[in-house]
Amino acid sequence: MSRLAIYPGSFDPPTLGHLDVVARAAHLFDELIVAVGVNSDKAPFLSVEDRLSSLEECVQGMANVRVESFEGLLVDYARRKDCQRIVRGLRAISDFDYEFRVTLANRAMAPEIETVFLITKEEHSFLASSVVREVARLGGRYEGFVPPPVVEKIRKALA
Amino acid sequence: MSRLAIYPGSFDPPTLGHLDVVARAAHLFDELIVAVGVNSDKAPFLSVEDRLSSLEECVQGMANVRVESFEGLLVDYARRKDCQRIVRGLRAISDFDYEFRVTLANRAMAPEIETVFLITKEEHSFLASSVVREVARLGGRYEGFVPPPVVEKIRKALA
Amino acid sequence: MSRLAIYPGSFDPPTLGHLDVVARAAHLFDELIVAVGVNSDKAPFLSVEDRLSSLEECVQGMANVRVESFEGLLVDYARRKDCQRIVRGLRAISDFDYEFRVTLANRAMAPEIETVFLITKEEHSFLASSVVREVARLGGRYEGFVPPPVVEKIRKALA
Amino acid sequence: MSRLAIYPGSFDPPTLGHLDVVARAAHLFDELIVAVGVNSDKAPFLSVEDRLSSLEECVQGMANVRVESFEGLLVDYARRKDCQRIVRGLRAISDFDYEFRVTLANRAMAPEIETVFLITKEEHSFLASSVVREVARLGGRYEGFVPPPVVEKIRKALA
Amino acid sequence: MSRLAIYPGSFDPPTLGHLDVVARAAHLFDELIVAVGVNSDKAPFLSVEDRLSSLEECVQGMANVRVESFEGLLVDYARRKDCQRIVRGLRAISDFDYEFRVTLANRAMAPEIETVFLITKEEHSFLASSVVREVARLGGRYEGFVPPPVVEKIRKALA
Amino acid sequence: MSRLAIYPGSFDPPTLGHLDVVARAAHLFDELIVAVGVNSDKAPFLSVEDRLSSLEECVQGMANVRVESFEGLLVDYARRKDCQRIVRGLRAISDFDYEFRVTLANRAMAPEIETVFLITKEEHSFLASSVVREVARLGGRYEGFVPPPVVEKIRKALA
Numbered sequence: 001m002s003r004l005a006i007y008p009g010s011f012d013p014p015t016l017g018h019l020d021v022v023a024r025a026a027h028l029f030d031e032l033i034v035a036v037g038v039n040s041d042k043a044p045f046l047s048v049e050d051r052l053s054s055l056e057e058c059v060q061g062m063a064n065v066r067v068e069s070f071e072g073l074l075v076d077y078a079r080r081k082d083c084q085r086i087v088r089g090l091r092a093i094s095d096f097d098y099e100f101r102v103t104l105a106n107r108a109m110a111p112e113i114e115t116v117f118l119i120t121k122e123e124h125s126f127l128a129s130s131v132v133r134e135v136a137r138l139g140g141r142y143e144g145f146v147p148p149p150v151v152e153k154i155r156k157a158l159a
Numbered sequence: 160m161s162r163l164a165i166y167p168g169s170f171d172p173p174t175l176g177h178l179d180v181v182a183r184a185a186h187l188f189d190e191l192i193v194a195v196g197v198n199s200d201k202a203p204f205l206s207v208e209d210r211l212s213s214l215e216e217c218v219q220g221m222a223n224v225r226v227e228s229f230e231g232l233l234v235d236y237a238r239r240k241d242c243q244r245i246v247r248g249l250r251a252i253s254d255f256d257y258e259f260r261v262t263l264a265n266r267a268m269a270p271e272i273e274t275v276f277l278i279t280k281e282e283h284s285f286l287a288s289s290v291v292r293e294v295a296r297l298g299g300r301y302e303g304f305v306p307p308p309v310v311e312k313i314r315k316a317l318a
Numbered sequence: 319m320s321r322l323a324i325y326p327g328s329f330d331p332p333t334l335g336h337l338d339v340v341a342r343a344a345h346l347f348d349e350l351i352v353a354v355g356v357n358s359d360k361a362p363f364l365s366v367e368d369r370l371s372s373l374e375e376c377v378q379g380m381a382n383v384r385v386e387s388f389e390g391l392l393v394d395y396a397r398r399k400d401c402q403r404i405v406r407g408l409r410a411i412s413d414f415d416y417e418f419r420v421t422l423a424n425r426a427m428a429p430e431i432e433t434v435f436l437i438t439k440e441e442h443s444f445l446a447s448s449v450v451r452e453v454a455r456l457g458g459r460y461e462g463f464v465p466p467p468v469v470e471k472i473r474k475a476l477a
Numbered sequence: 478m479s480r481l482a483i484y485p486g487s488f489d490p491p492t493l494g495h496l497d498v499v500a501r502a503a504h505l506f507d508e509l510i511v512a513v514g515v516n517s518d519k520a521p522f523l524s525v526e527d528r529l530s531s532l533e534e535c536v537q538g539m540a541n542v543r544v545e546s547f548e549g550l551l552v553d554y555a556r557r558k559d560c561q562r563i564v565r566g567l568r569a570i571s572d573f574d575y576e577f578r579v580t581l582a583n584r585a586m587a588p589e590i591e592t593v594f595l596i597t598k599e600e601h602s603f604l605a606s607s608v609v610r611e612v613a614r615l616g617g618r619y620e621g622f623v624p625p626p627v628v629e630k631i632r633k634a635l636a
Numbered sequence: 637m638s639r640l641a642i643y644p645g646s647f648d649p650p651t652l653g654h655l656d657v658v659a660r661a662a663h664l665f666d667e668l669i670v671a672v673g674v675n676s677d678k679a680p681f682l683s684v685e686d687r688l689s690s691l692e693e694c695v696q697g698m699a700n701v702r703v704e705s706f707e708g709l710l711v712d713y714a715r716r717k718d719c720q721r722i723v724r725g726l727r728a729i730s731d732f733d734y735e736f737r738v739t740l741a742n743r744a745m746a747p748e749i750e751t752v753f754l755i756t757k758e759e760h761s762f763l764a765s766s767v768v769r770e771v772a773r774l775g776g777r778y779e780g781f782v783p784p785p786v787v788e789k790i791r792k793a794l795a
Numbered sequence: 796m797s798r799l800a801i802y803p804g805s806f807d808p809p810t811l812g813h814l815d816v817v818a819r820a821a822h823l824f825d826e827l828i829v830a831v832g833v834n835s836d837k838a839p840f841l842s843v844e845d846r847l848s849s850l851e852e853c854v855q856g857m858a859n860v861r862v863e864s865f866e867g868l869l870v871d872y873a874r875r876k877d878c879q880r881i882v883r884g885l886r887a888i889s890d891f892d893y894e895f896r897v898t899l900a901n902r903a904m905a906p907e908i909e910t911v912f913l914i915t916k917e918e919h920s921f922l923a924s925s926v927v928r929e930v931a932r933l934g935g936r937y938e939g940f941v942p943p944p945v946v947e948k949i950r951k952a953l954a
Contacts, residue, residue, distance in 0.1 A: 003639075024750055028721070041296075073299040085664070090753070092736055092887040092920055093577045097252045100728055103755050104252075104285035109300055114660055117726070117753035119739050122917040125887055126581035137518075140550040141586055162321075183432055187403070200614075232617040244346070249435070251418055251728040251761055256570045259410055262437050263570075263603035268618055273342055276408070276435035278421050281758040284728055359773075391776040410569040410602055411892045411899075418729045422762035427777055440599040443569055444899035455836075458868040459904055480798075501909055505880070562823070567912070569895055577887055580914050591819055594885070594912035596898050677932075709935040736888045740921035745936055 003030040005085035005116070008074050010037050011051050012044050013132055013150050017124035019058055021089035024118045026065050029085065034059065035077065036069040045133050050153040057149035075110035086115040092125040162189040164244035164275070167233050169196050170210050171203050172291055172309050176283035178217055180248035183277045185224050188244065193218065194236065195228040204292050209312040216308035234269035245274045251284040321348035323403035323434070326392050328355050330363050331450055331468050332373055335442035339407035340376075342436045344383050347403065352377065353395065354387040363451050368471040375467035393428040404433045410443040480507040482562035482593070485551050487514050488528050489521050490609055490627050494601035496535055498566035501595045503539050506562065511536065512554065513546040522610050527630040534626035552587035563592040569602040639666035641721035641752070644710050646673050647687050648680050649768055649786045653760035655694055657725035660754045662701050665721065670695065671713065672705040681769050686789040693785035711746035722751045728761040798825040800880035800911070803869050805832050808841050808945050809850050810927055812919035816884035819913045821857050824880065829854065830872065831864040840928050845948040852944035870905035881910045887920040 007025050011018060011034075026032050036051050046054075048069055059065040070077040078086065086106070088099055103115040120127075127145055136142040136154050143151050166184050170177060170193075185191050195210050205213075207228055218224040229236040237245060245265070247258055262274040279286075286304055295301040295313050302310050325343055329336060329352075344350050354369050364372075366387055377383040388395040396404060404424070406417055421433040438445075445463055454460040454472050461469050484502055488495060488511075503509050513528050523531075525546055536542040547554040555563060563583070565576055580592040597604075604622055613619040613631050620628050643661055647654060647670075662668050672687050682690075684705055695701040706713040714722060722742070724735055739751040756763075763781055772778040772790050779787050802820055806813060806829075821827050831846050841849075843864055854860040865872040873881060881901070883894055898910040915922075922940055931937040931949050938946050 028750060028752070073294065073297040076297075076299065090736075092740075092917075093574045093581075095574070096732060097254070100252045100726075100755065101285040101287065101290060104728075104758060105290045105294065105304075107755075108285070108303060109294070114664060115755065116664070117755075119736065119743075119751065119753075122740060122887075122920050125917050125920065126578040126585070128578065131578060131582050135550065135582065135586070138550040138553075140553065144585060145582075187432060187434070232612065232615040235615075235617065249418075251422075251758075255414060256572070259408075259437065259570045260603040260605065260608060263410075263440060264608050264612065264622075266437075267603070267621060268612070273346060274437065275346070276437075278418065278425075278433065278435075281422060281728075281761050284758050284761065391771065391774040394774075394776065410599075411895045413892070415729045415731070419762040419764065419767060422729075423767050423771065423781075426762070426780060427771070440569075440602050443599050443602065444896040444903070446896065449896060449900050453868065453900065453904070456868040456871075458871065462903060463900075505909060505911070567895075569899075573891060577885075577914065581887075581917060584914075591823060592914065593823070594914075596895065596902075596910065596912075599899060709930065709933040712933075712935065733888045733890070737921040737923065737926060740888075741926050741930065741940075744921070744939060745930070 003085070004033070004081065004083045005029040005031070005087050006033045006035050006078055006081065006083050007087040008035045008037055010039065010129065011055060012129050013046050013146055013154055014051065014055050014058065015124070015127045015129060015132055015146055017089065017091065017120045017127040019147055020120050020124055021087065021118055022059060022062070022065060025087040026062050030064060032065045032087070033081065033083070034065060034067045036067065037074070038069050038071045040071070046153050046157055050157070054147070054149040054153050058147045075106050075113060078113055079110065084113050086113060088115060088117050089120045090117045091120050091127070092122065162244070163192070163240065163242045164188040164190070164246050165192045165194050165237055165240065165242050166246040167194045167196055169198065169288065170214060171288050172205050172305055172313055173210065173214055173217065174283070174286045174288060174291055174305050176248065176250065176279045176286040178306055179279050179283055180246065180277055181218060181221070181224060184246040185221050189223060191224045191246070192240065192242070193224060193226045195226065196233070197228050197230045199230070205312050205316055209316070213306070213308040213312050217306045234265050234272060237272055238269065243272050245272060247274060247276050248279045249276050250279050250286070251281065321403070322351070322399065322401045323347040323349070323405050324351045324353050324396055324399065324401050325405040326353040326355055328357065328447070329369050329373060330447050331464055331472055332369065332376065333442070333445045333447060333450055333464050335407065335409065335438045335445040337376055337465055338438050338442055339405065339436055340380070340383060343405045344380050348382060350383045350405070351399065351401070352383060352385045354385070355392070356387050356389045358389070364471050364475055368475070372465070372467040372471050376465045393424050393431060396431055397428065402431050404431060406433060406435050407438045408435050409438050409445070410440065480562070481510070481558065481560045482506040482508070482564050483510045483512050483555055483558065483560050484564040485512045485514055487516065487606065488532060489606050490523050490623055490631055491528065491532050491535065492601070492604045492606060492609055492623050494566065494568065494597045494604040496624055497597050497601055498564065498595055499536060499539070499542060502564040503542050507541060509542045509564070510558065510560070511542060511544045513544065514551070515546050515548045517548070523630050523634055527634070531624070531626040531630050535624045552583050552590060555590055556587065561590050563590060565592060565594050566597045567594050568597050568604070569599065639721070640669070640717065640719045641665040641667070641723050642669045642671050642714055642717065642719050643723040644671045644673055646675065646765070647691060648765050649682050649782055649790055650687065650691050650694065651760070651763045651765060651768055651782050653725065653727065653756045653763040655783055656756050656760055657723065657754055658695060658698070658701060661723040662698050666700060668701045668723070669717065669719070670701060670703045672703070673710070674705050674707045676707070682789050682793055686793070690783070690785040690789050694783045711742050711749060714749055715746065720749050722749060724751060724753050725756045726753050727756050727763070728758065798880070799828070799876065799878045800824040800826070800882050801828045801830050801873055801876065801878050802882040803830040803832055803865075805834065805924070806846050806850060807839050807924050808927055808941055808949055809846065809853065810919070810922045810924060810941050812884065812886065812915045812922040814853055814942055815915050815919055816882065816913055817854060817857070817860060820882040821860050825859060827860045827882070828876065828878070829860060829862045831862070832869070833864050833866045835866070841948050841952055845952070849942070849944040849948050853942045870901050870908060873908055874905065879908050881908060883910060883912050884915045885912050886915050886922070887917065
């Protein structure tokens with residue numbers, strides 16, 4: 001059995017906390033797909049293209065990681081990929097109830113898929129994409145919260 | 160004093176978790192009203208009519224349960240019904256803070272009304288209406304999350 | 319079916335928060351037993367006799383409430399009493415996880431017994447028996463935290 | 478160093494819980510600015526002017542408190558005021574995770590600014606601006622939740 | 637790199653929830669050690685021998701799982717085993733703060749070791765060893781909470 | 796009014812997290828007493844003398860901080876010191892319910908005393924005295940968790 005895992009998210013924008021999870025998961029599994037969920041209902045902060053290309057730049061030194069986008073339900077995407085492992089990061093101050101609820105709903109729909117949680121670095125414990133968006137929109141210094149390739153995309157989005 | 164209780168919610172859509180609470184509350188009180196709150200500000204997923212009719216179908220074997228809709232504040236509705244008992248379900252992973260806040264606000268406005276909490280079955284601990292809506296909208300298998308009369312209403316709503 | 323409910327606890331000592339739950343539950347059910355759990359393993363702060371007699375004094379104006387003690391498992395005691403309703407108080411700052419765990423364990427052992435949660439008054443939200451014991455042992459003014467009949471028992475216990 | 482503190486919020490509307498924090502903070506610091514954050518993206522319930530003028534009326538007996546509005550990031554505003562103390566209230570049932578996240582993000586951007594948390598009165602533990610808005614919109618009695626100068630502004634906003 | 641993982645615990649007694657985690661982890665990793673922590677300070681409920689032998693019986697159909705005991709610090713044991721993966725189960729109602737604290741302390745001492753969290757089945761969400769011990773000591777029916785080989789050990793311990 | 800604050804705790808042992816709170820509080824108030832609570836019921840890990848002397852060594856560069864011990868109730872001690880400010884640190888993963896309960900109990904007994912909460916550094920979010928004691932007792936490397944003067948006291952205590 002190939003040990004492929006999927007790390008799903010909206011990554012809008014990708015943060016240093018996301019990259020910390022990517023690095024941990026890449027070490028844990030043979031292959032990792034960072035999967036950008038496309039939600040056509042909501043107007044995103046960064047376009048799917050910008051999220052994909054900045055993530056690709058971020059992971060280009062990691063041989064076993066690739067970046068994709070997906071639409072629809074995560075468990076359907078995972079089944080199409082023949083993947084039975086989902087990775088999620090938990091921040092000390094994350095919405096744990098939300099993660100639990102999603103995991104159990106996924107398990108009810110696809111019992112063969114296991115969700116694996118990793119704990120992000122303490123210094124990223126507050127880092128959510130929503131915080132970065134808020135800071136960026138209010139003219140604050142978001143540069144310390146995101147990887148360099150994302151800085152440029154945010155600058156463009158704000159312009 | 161007649162032991163009437165109200166189980167309020169938006170039930171958009173009703174889930175198996177809601178029905179579990181209905182069954183428990185019907186056993187606990189002499190009479191139970193399942194009360195569908197109508198919020199004219201938000202575009203609902205299911206129409207009020209579909210929520211009412213599917214709930215009615217679900218409870219038709221329970222002699223002491225009836226279904227109604229109400230507008231405005233819950234405590235005002237309860238007072239019009241001369242009812243002093245509100246029932247709410249708690250999931251292991253529910254937004255307990257939200258329930259607490261609402262209960263205490265209701266109590267400040269209507270001290271004679273008691274809110275009673277029941278714990279839903281473990282296998283429904285993740286089941287929120289929002290999860291069902293999300294799964295349904297993304298094309299997933301929501302059929303296992305809702306009672307049969309609701310399946311059909313969702314199918315219609317998605318069409 | 320007689321609408322008997324049991325409000326179990328160690329009540330060591332009874333607090334104003336406990337009495338708030340007793341009053342609410344007495345209003346909600348036809349008959350209420352305040353059931354003092356006897357745990358022979360731990361040295362109590364107040365003796366079982368002092369807990370029972372002070373609780374009896376507290377509830378003597380409530381016609382449908384009586385006080386008992388029990389040993390062993392709560393669900394076995396409830397079955398001996400042919401009672402299918404357990405009442406528990408939730409403080410805004412209570413150990414909700416503990417309550418959930420006990421309720422689900424009880425349900426696994428006795429599915430016919432329903433646990434009903436009531437929310438105590440906000441001004442009692444911090445009031446736990448352990449807080450009273452701590453304050454009393456350190457020479458603090460515990461008198462505002464417990465009903466008058468308990469004050470005297472604590473004074474005796476400290477002497 | 479002047480002991481100036483800022484108590485920021487959207488105060489939409491100001492509640493009795495907010496005023497409790499103002500009174501506590503005014504006692505703790507030499508000078509206090511109640512700072513109304515202006516978010517041009519969201520349509521507010523009360524206009525900035527109504528929030529400012531009702532807050533001014535509320536604090537007019539407190540010599541060391543003044544009311545201001547600010548746009549943009551809180552830490553940038555605090556730096557312009559040469560202020561290194563932010564005050565926030567915690568309700569027993571507040572979204573503590575949210576407060577933590579904001580505090581740590583602010584600290585990452587402005588390490589010299591300390592956020593100080595005070596606990597509001599128990600009887601205000603459920604009082605959030607969102608509760609007041611909801612009750613007011615549904616025709617409920619919000620008068621007991623807000624200071625008198627705010628009652629009038631809400632009446633106007635609903636008209 | 638060999639994909640060995642350690643699932644540590646005191647397993648006093650092992651529960652059906654523990655076995656659920658073992659099965660999930662055995663599926664996720666090449667090799668799994670179920671590691672019974674020996675704490676010479678506390679008098680255990682089941683002896684280390686009984687915990688080891690009952691766990692061995694439980695996992696005997698799982699080719700890639702073995703059972704060991706360890707003393708001292710978990711990270712030191714993991715390093716002696718040249719293992720960089722620790723598995724922990726999260727119940728919906730688990731003491732998540734405790735798990736977080738231990739994980740971050742372990743990471744501070746051994747940054748190369750990753751802790752991976754799996755979510756146990758909903759029907760085990762209340763199942764803690766402490767619940768089983770309490771039920772067993774009070775004469776309750778613990779048989780539905782533990783695997784068959786453990787039932788016998790508990791019976792012996794109670795005798 | 797003199798701006799004296801008390802930072803109480805058992806400090807058994809003092810950790811880097813405690814010192815972070817001391818530094819923040821020393822910056823916030825004119826004078827700070829680090830107050831070591833003496834509990835004659837429990838056998839401590841470090842003696843009161845060792846806790847006092849190591850804390851004194853830690854704060855000797857801070858002109859407005861002194862170290863004391865106290866017995867009995869914190870609010871009684873604060874009143875004897877004519878102090879109306881108590882400081883407590885909150886870790887992202889602290890037992891917030893416990894802090895809330897203690898603060899509200901203190902407020903019920905001494906309404907004039909305000910408790911002020913500061914948030915510790917993220918990298919100390921897991922650091923509790925109990926973690927240090929556990930690691931030290933199991934032979935682990937506790938040196939990175941406590942200030943240098945404490946290392947020596949722990950070494951002595953373990954010998």
